[in-house]
Amino acid sequence: MAEPATDFIRQQIDRDLAKPDGSREVITRFPPEPNGYLHIGHAKSICLNFGIAEEYGGHAYLRFDDTNPLAESDEYVEAIERDVAWLGFDVSGRVTFASGYFEALYECALELIRKGKAFVCSLSQAEIRATRGTLTEPGTNSPYRDRTADENQDLFARMRASEFPDGTHVLRARIDMASPNLNMRDPVLYRIRHAAHHNVGEAWVIYPTYDFTHCICDALENITHSLCTLEFEDHRPLYDWVLDNLSLNARPQQIEFSRLGLEHTVMSKRLLQRLVDEGVVDGWDDPRLPTLAGLRRRGVTPGAIRDFCRRAGVTKQDNQLEVELLEFCVRSDLEDSTPRALGVVKPLKVRLTNHPGSEETLEAPWHQRRPEMGTRRLPFGPELYIDRDDFTFSPPPKWKRLSPGAHVRLRYAYIIRCDEVVTGADGEISELRCAYLPDSRSGSDTSGVKPAGVIHWVAAHAAEPVQLRLYDRLFRVRNPKGGSLIDDVNPASLVTASGFLEPAAATGGKTHFQFERVGYFHRDPVLHRTFNRIASLRDSWRPATAPKCA
């Protein structure tokens, strides 16, 4: 399964390592801003950075890019650390903060000032915007652009010393207001923010911007390959400019790859926030969300997510993966590892008319092909529940379930024959009266009867009532957009059913199951007696008369 990944980034690293004078080590970093929850798109970056570090015998940092005190909090740093660890990557001893480098960053700013490469600009935010130019027109120089190094040094020190209110001055790089790359038009390096920072408190009132911070932190941590997403391509010249004008000894290189896109969901923080705020979902860990917290609660395993990211690949192409690929990864990870159980989603009562009435206990393996997983006791009795979908009055050709007069095997138990259908006043089928074949017990069947198929069931006297949360894609459209976000929500993204589960699975500590013939389920970590459907089983059954539509 674990084919060695090879992609343009790893190929680049191979080339770098092959250079005679090049570095022998590979150091990477995953640099989230602690201003929200991680989602499966971040998982791609995490797998890439930590995966590469591991493969090349290097190491990776989890670095919090916390340069904007207004957006960040400890709640998020804790959630992010937990999510990365849950995904299966060891970050102990390698968790860092951009804010931990504030003093070094300040020294770097001073160096640029001394070299005449940065200046304190006293234009207002609106003035800076107005003089930046446009996509097609160059900007104009700030009137403060030619302040002397001494003047700049003095002003910058006073900015730090809290002498000025927010917005009055910024430190800018002195590059080129006519550059076709807007990021090079004297970008802001530091701004004044009288705000408490989650990590350093009130120690600072000036905060460095992303462009100034990121490259320097990379260099300070001796990052060799700084992997980020495509929207930063335009920032690479600035990343390089800052490092080229500083006397740091490390020289990391930035390489960009495309974000992971997934159909029928949204990944942007803004849109996810709306779903949470407007109550479309129940919180950041709603099992329908692509957040790692949501996927975890749904029951998706870290292994499945890692496999998904590996299969998705790493390129520079925009992409939108089908949810089918994720589901495939979920099923293939759970198939061998998960115990089986009998659970009924839409119960239909079955009375065994010839049953003596005594209760019986059968034994069934937790997993047919994995005897080492052991067995469980399976109560059997005169009244059972089966799924309503497993019975029909008028069976289509090749129907392998129950119908009037037909024989069907109850999984791990006996063969039954449907003799009578009891219909309630409302016309709904209320009960089936069946005969069971006492000599047909699973494993010691001497009845000679060939049943039409096998169905799942639960003995009524021992059935544990459970809530089954059947999750489906959150949006009915492939690529939901902000404009019609709420309208595009799939009204059936969550269907709750009151079903029954066999006692050995309902109690006990097992968390993940395959409910046979139904799907993979996860015991909800907070709601009592509730199981979340992680993924249904593949179903290639299609009545000949009614073709399944896509």
Place this chain on the structure above:
RNA sequence: UGGGGUGUCGCCAAGCGGUAAGGCACCGGGUUUUGAUCCCGGCAUACGCAGGUUCGAAUCCUGCCACCCCAGCCA
């Protein structure tokens, strides 16, 4: 309409001048006490389009087209 990117099967994705890997999906068939799993087989004369170079081009050149990103004191 400036700059930076990307275009190979429905969705991903190999390919790096020598004659289109693989996965998912889909379609057949086999095994099966889960219509699951598993196993076999099928699935791009064709690489955005048009020219050109070459014995030979998805790979090189030229032009065009489409899509994505950029005008935060966000990251």
